[in-house]
Amino acid sequence: MNVLILGGAGMLGPYVARELAPAHNLRITDINPPKEDLPGEFLLLDAADLDGVVAAAEGMDAILNLSVLRRHRQTAWDVSTRGCYNMMQAAVTHGIRRVINTGPHYTVAGRHITEIHDFDIGPDIPPQPGTNLYALTKCIGLEICRVFTQHHDISVQHYLFYNFKDPAAIQPGERYAPYVISWENAAEVFTLGLDIDLDALPSRSEVFYVFADMPHGKFSNEKTKRILGFKPRQDVESLWK
């Protein structure tokens, strides 16, 4: 499969690229040059550049959006919100049916439903991001994707993450959220997302919480395991054991 990765030179991108490279042809884009050698073709590209994103998507079978800019208001809206519009417009232009979008867990849960007080927080609640810049810009991006899926035959899987860890670097007593995954394990879910029969998805816009099995019971990754066949590794358990 020919796969376009937007924001592929960031923190998660290299792990995803290495995971997918053996089975897919990759075109990786980012606003910054990669800090390490990445497999496939690389293009410097701002996800906020509509014409550039549409051009980069030509000949692709799937688009993965890993782009992240959290703090600056202009770039956060440019990348997290308009970047989604550009990605979906590119998918329409080139007839690409498979899109995987990413964001933080509070894209839907906001900071009102939290691991402090609640349990079994799942991905299928009505989005309530609040006004936090990162959460809201990603949530509006998700909504743009959803609107496109209502009008076009495109499926979007939204993978939401929270806390990434390098298992080899975990220190005794290290702080963590009750929603952790290793970088390598996170990358594996993208293989599942590229392999899954799109007709097996419940709808054309589905949200998944991607994290390891954890004993805290705060968030639920049940849907990700049931629908995508996600297999959590047991590589971050030293955080609580």
Place this chain on the structure above:
Amino acid sequence: MQILITSARHERCAALADYLAQFHEIRLTERAHVETAHEFVLSALGHDRSTNLLTRGMDAIIHAVEPLPDEDVSAQLDAATRCTYNLLMAAAQEGVSQVVLLSTLELMADYPAGYRVQETWRPLPRTQPPTLTKHLAEQVSREFAREGSLGIKILRLGEASNDTVAVAVGEALAEPASLAAKHRSREEGGAEAWSITHIGERA
């Protein structure tokens, strides 16, 4: 009451300013210069002190989310999302008590003719402005109301005259500010912090 009206270049906003000026002090703003008899402040609605100064002292804001002539889709999306966020964040910081957001009844146009569509039904935006941009501006505003930092009244305008719209806006402004009213229970008639009203007819 001191009222700020955005999208000053738009004909409906100009008419609204003329109507409300009979009863209130009006400040108009736009992202490009506009000739008007009312007080006018040029503002890009950016993330800077000027947007706070624009909203300072205002009792209410009427945010119309209209494009400038010849704006491309990217610019329209930016104005509807980022600029709305900047405006509302500044308004919340400056203690503005209520915001009226002028949206469109076109959001409900895809429901079959003859359906008695109500405000609580799911909006059905298309993938282009104006429905997409108006819908996203609604979504951004909802989060400010959810957190209780602003009272937001959405007026989804259908086929309605400028006079009808002006009266509807005047009535929305005359209602108790949602922020104060939210402390009353719904059973006591307290207003929601985020409310939607359909004005005029669905196309």
